[in-house]
């Protein structure tokens with residue numbers, strides 16, 4: 601589950617309050633464009649002193665929300681005994697969440713949608729404060745060269761994060777990439793991701 605993790609350090613003997621950045625990779629393709637983009641943002645964040653962790657959703661067992669609302673009753677994170685019980689504490693502990701998904705049929709991937717569906721946990725008064733005001737970033741590569749191909753994915757995150765009272769602060773949309781990891785050749789995109797990561801750390 602854990603691809604990379606860096607930890608907080610000290611400055612002048614005092615423990616610094618470092619930003620905690622969580623990168624979610626919602627493409628099933630390892631070393632694909634989503635993986636490269638999210639990793640580059642985390643490189644910048646880590647180099648600027650943040651704590652970072654990336655999560656490959658495809659490595660995990662994340663079941664569909666079936667709307668039982670057990671998560672609102674306070675006893676369990678969810679009635680389903682799957683890897684969300686490990687992810688929810690990481691989400692709660694994070695300052696920034698990067699949601700990475702390629703466009704799949706004009707929407708997010710199924711695994712990313714499954715993951716977001718489970719945010720219903722945060723949609724009750726007792727849990728809302730655990731997500732409110734966190735920064736969210738979306739990172740979305742896709743094959744078409746027309747930017748509006750990503751409109752539904754962008755709208756999905758804009759509305760969902762707004763509903764959760766999160767802040768969608770940045771969008772990295774990368775049209776025209778399809779081969780595994782070819783976004784690495786787009787120096788401007790790589791530099792933009794790295795700079796964004798550095799900004800997130802402060």
Ligand SMILES: Cc1cc2nc3c(=O)[nH]c(=O)nc-3n(C[C@H](O)[C@H](O)[C@H](O)COP(=O)(O)O)c2cc1C
Pocket residue numbers: 627628629631632633634635702703704705706707741742743744745749777778779780781
């Ligand atoms: C099932 C599937 C559906 C896709 N649907 C679209 C689409 O609707 N529009 C588009 O521009 N690209 C589409 N693509 C292409 C991917 O968005 C593109 O290859 C992206 O770079 C993959 O990112 P990854 O390397 O992180 O997996 C699709 C790819 C797959 C496998």
